[in-house]
Amino acid sequence: MQRVLWTALASFALSLAAGPFIMKWLHKLKFGQTIYDLGPESHKKKQGTPTMGGIIFALPSLVTAAAFSVAEGRFDFLPMVLVCTLGFGLIGFVDDFIKVKLKRSLGLTPMQKMVPQIVLSIGLSFWAYFNKSIGSSLIVPFVNVEWDLGWFYIPVMTFILVGTVNSANLLDGLDGLCGGCSLIDFATFSVICGVLAGRSAEGAGNFINMAVFCAAVAGGIMGFLRYNGHPAQVFMGDVGAFYLGGALVGVAMVTRYALLLPIIALAMFLSSLSDIIQISYFKATHGKRIFKMAPLHHHFELSGMPETKVVTMYRLGTIAMCLLALTGII
């Protein structure tokens, strides 16, 4: 497992070194964040902080994942996960680019953003379905039963893919929040993949590559957090959040542990859920709200909790959920 540790360290070193150059470049191109008009009042001061900082972890993690991956065994998982990660990352990139160039806070229209995501997700679901190392079943954690969904796998996995990626994007709203929680998520999946590699015989190489990939992303996030920690000098942007969401759900898909996502990525899950509850309740009651603001982290902020405290709470909760998830594996 030395390979996995060195991957994380190399990716961390690269993103730490690349950070200042990428930030300078983003500043020059005026990729300053146009703060979402409906966010909390206190966030107005964040106007002008460069966005698209996700590039700081995206490039180093790709380079190190490629450099440290192994060719042994069947080489099934890595190409699929890379397409998933880069595909979603690209959609996020286009959205960021339009936001900045047109100075329009919301980027692509919801429709323009959703259609390519759904197309990509359906394609990935079919790819996984027909892959002999993956197929149509999910592993039910804790009881360790394989649950074969048959053709139903396609719509379910499409929903999980689109849902996770957009949840990651919703979580990205406070300094170091999405990055910090994702760091813990990828570290956990790296351990899970390492354990699975040790257990499987012919497919070990596949799982080693996933452990390496997760370590590469985790290391890249570490470097990014150096600059994104409060007070943030850069935001990850949609390119970053979509990249992380795509990478996370990609690994969950190929390892067949997608059902662990609501535990490991609970913070993302709650962001979506609170948004859905808020909007549904608002529509049903013609104007009443359950949360002071959705996603949930803004509710805590508006309830008087300092931004840094909310982030601390989310990170600690994520560690606890990841430990819980690991009890179902180790």
Next chain:
Amino acid sequence: MQRVLWTALASFALSLAAGPFIMKWLHKLKFGQTIYDLGPESHKKKQGTPTMGGIIFALPSLVTAAAFSVAEGRFDFLPMVLVCTLGFGLIGFVDDFIKVKLKRSLGLTPMQKMVPQIVLSIGLSFWAYFNKSIGSSLIVPFVNVEWDLGWFYIPVMTFILVGTVNSANLLDGLDGLCGGCSLIDFATFSVICGVLAGRSAEGAGNFINMAVFCAAVAGGIMGFLRYNGHPAQVFMGDVGAFYLGGALVGVAMVTRYALLLPIIALAMFLSSLSDIIQISYFKATHGKRIFKMAPLHHHFELSGMPETKVVTMYRLGTIAMCLLALTGII
């Protein structure tokens, strides 16, 4: 290893639940921190924040470490580590108590603080020396050679014990700094002890107990960080820093991996080193300073880096060093 994960989760839940009660009690007893007169100007506003919050992780970690430890194999390590942890914790407690009751910012005099530490350390060094599972040798990491120090083990280990505990105390100067770095340290030592347990036959129980103990402390710190994260509602105080330092060096001593401490606990090490360099240089030059202020984290602060950024940097650096240390074990 499920036992280890559950220990951390139980300890986290306990400290999270105990936190508000302990803070209320500290408030009632007026255990507010009398901020060190020589600290940065900006820290004056922290006056009145209750100290001795280390109790929030100390009690839950003791309870869970005891509850989840195993009696199998030789029961050599845990009693020694508990004496080390509680012994140093008690010295810290007395120091805090005097600070608060006498409203004297520095607590015990340096002499009153040092003598019991040295006596305790010599006692522990002899205990380890005569313990058949420990003895007089240290493991040199990375090359994995046993280095037998003979009788020289006593002064060396005494120095390591006193040095580590006081370094932990020096690191405790910013919100979530000592707690955050220690959390990573204990998680790492828990993994190391888990790996050592898997490798050793008759002594496995000893190492399992150490993995459990480290997880208990790590979980306790997680709960504490909920309240100690910036802006801190409570400080750990000397009782907390001495407890953590004692626990950390205790585990390093019994596992014979004390030479990993400068890597895993680099943040603590740098705090001491910068203090020593600053004072020596000041004396040699009759009044010149190398750092704007020592320990090092205050230097970064006074150089214009926000407190939360310094803490982020230290935590990320600690993760990297711990990954590096693990390459020598796994």
